[in-house]
Amino acid sequence: MLASQDPLWQHQLGLLLESTGEGIFGVDLDGHCMFINRAGAAMLGYEPAEVLGHNMHWLTHHSHADGSHYADTDCPIFNAFRQGLGCRIDSEVFWRRDHQAFAVEYSSYPILDGAEVRGAVITFVDITERKRTADALQRAKAELEERVAERTATLSATLAQMRELSAYLDRVREDERTRIAREVHDELGSLLVALKMDVNWMDKRLSEQQSRDAVAAQDMRNRMRSKCQNMSGLIETAVDNVGRIITDLRPSILDHQGLWAALEWQAQEFVRAAELALDWQMLVDDDLALPDAAAMAVFRIFQEMLSNVGRHAQASRIAIYIQATPQQLEVRVQDNGVGAAPQAFEAPTAYGVQGMRERARHFGGSLEITSQIGLGSTFHLRMQLSNLLSDE
Template identity: 70%
Template structure:
């Protein structure tokens, strides 16, 4: 009787199996991380969309209120004046010459008052239109619109403005890009007005080799960096979404007690690398 004992070295096989199992676990971990990142991004997109819709609804409500309160009251006053004029004119033939002359003078005064009401209505319509889309953006271009917006903001917020713009030779961007840059600039200023408690702001707008750099720096209270990455930082999310749509980038630096610096970098012409 005898026995045959065979030994087979399976070290490499075990190593390969362990490596395969490790690679599988790493892949599954990456898939889980990627899934969580996508879920977070999707949630943020949904929240931003909901916030954008809420902002649009608030804007519609504000415009409706202004139209009702201001234009509505002006139009009612004009209607009353027109009805008054109609009645007085229908009675004019029955008046004596002296009385008719006096009434004509009163009607001239009424016409002047109606003219003032119409001018006020036109001004209100122009202001509402400007809030929706500044006409200066269409008529004079992005650079003039940016300066106008900055001056309007510091006048209403009572801030000092350090303004520097160097865009000589810069091409006028296409309308969609110009609107995006203008809205991003508005949001930067809005952040200063809502949160910064600043006394002055510095605006720098520079163009070089096809790239636009637009920055707003304030001397306000600043904020922690995570404040700009919070899920409810809809303004920042909106700016980044607008900039990213055109291949641009938003950088934010803020120090508690030392203010905030926001900068947009974006190509004015397609194909430039930011």
């Protein structure tokens, strides 16, 4: 079963070599085959006796996978006995008798006689199927990564479009609010004021006639005066409500006095209505003005921060810190309320938080929320202003 030029090799290695399915052969210091098992010879397309005595590099390892020459001085197998270096290689090919290459994994280690190197022993296996499977997996992985990249790009583009649409809808909504506020002020507000003046005039005339006319008509006039006074009170309430609606739609202070005054006004109005103590600190340059769209976004985010405190915090005190430089804006709202678990602000139904984050993100900003049950919450808006101010 084992072909060898040395009976000693055959006696010592025969049974061991023939019991394995791996190819095993030994070479002397000239690279000539001293022994080879039947499995190894069959993988190379030979009978064992046909291989003995042949230079194994030139017989089966003479070329690279692409057919280019493979010098034996570069061969790791020969280095095993020339330099006493062992190796394990799985990136090369062996060549069969029919000049067909096959992927191989081999190891080569020197054969020592005491301290003297006598040759090398080489074990090898055909890994064609393993390589084919690995290549198929790699192709599948590459295709999957390409598909994931395409889907990711598509989703990113869709998300960008949705954000642009959201920003556009915000602009449209603010423009519509501005238009409605202006029309309510110009049309309905003016009508109510004129109506109130007419009612007051009627009340005054009735009062003047009361002293001249007969007593018989006095009771009717008194009732008419009472009705006019009631109407005047209702009209005054309507005027107040119209003013409140106009302010909710588009705070006039934002247009007339700017963002910083509007933020302070909103904070004072909120703590007055909610009966909260306020720690207020604003460090801004009064000459620093944001573009209208960015200013409105900051104001709406600030409103939603306060609204969140009013709805959920059950706080007794609120601390507001605002700092603005030509480079960055910071708005921080901190309450001493009941707090909440962090995941509460990430819930799909946390629309207010989502809206604040989308507004901030559209202008290159970010919103951080820290909260702990029993220790209150902090909303922290950061927005880079350098790009926004340079675009004006």
